[in-house]
Amino acid sequence: MAYKETFWMACDSTEQMRAEYGPFHTRAEAEQEARKLAFGYLLRYEHIIGDNEDIQEVRCIFVELPPGPVAVPARLIRKLHTRCATCGETAIHDEAWQAEVWADIHEFEHSRHRVRLFEQTRADGLKEISDWRDTCA
Numbered sequence: 641m642a643y644k645e646t647f648w649m650a651c652d653s654t655e656q657m658r659a660e661y662g663p664f665h666t667r668a669e670a671e672q673e674a675r676k677l678a679f680g681y682l683l684r685y686e687h688i689i690g691d692n693e694d695i696q697e698v699r700c701i702f703v704e705l706p707p708g709p710v711a712v713p714a715r716l717i718r719k720l721h722t723r724c725a726t727c728g729e730t731a732i733h734d735e736a737w738q739a740e741v742w743a744d745i746h747e748f749e750h751s752r753h754r755v756r757l758f759e760q761t762r763a764d765g766l767k768e769i770s771d772w773r774d775t776c777a
């Protein structure tokens with residue numbers, strides 16, 4: 641009985657002279673490594689193994705990786721807006737640390753006030769960044 645053996649490689653292109661890294665047993669492992677290496681493709685190999693453990697057929701399928709999560713370039717963030725949800729006081733900042741300092745001082749001076757952060761970008765307009773102080777702390 642012939643059977644099929646499948647494994648995955650991370651690779652940087654679909655060209656003949658591509659760089660490949662692997663093999664991996666699962667797609668997830670190969671994808672993780674490809675992301676680390678900034679490779680844009682996965683290659684799925686299928687070996688059809690015959691009765692005598694000989695490879696009868698090799699199939700390979702390229703899988704293009706969707707663009708991964710990328711950090712938002714700083715230049716796209718135009719302004720950071722802080723607004724106290726309790727008393728409505730607002731301020732505008734260029735840097736995240738300035739917003740944090742403002743919020744720290746405000747919440748120190750006014751107990752139980754809760755400052756929210758908004759990011760204003762050209763593309764999305766004003767957008768709230770939730771849990772920002774937990775992630776910055």
Ligand SMILES: [Zn+2]
Pocket residue numbers: 724725726727728729746750753754
């Ligand atoms: Zn306040």
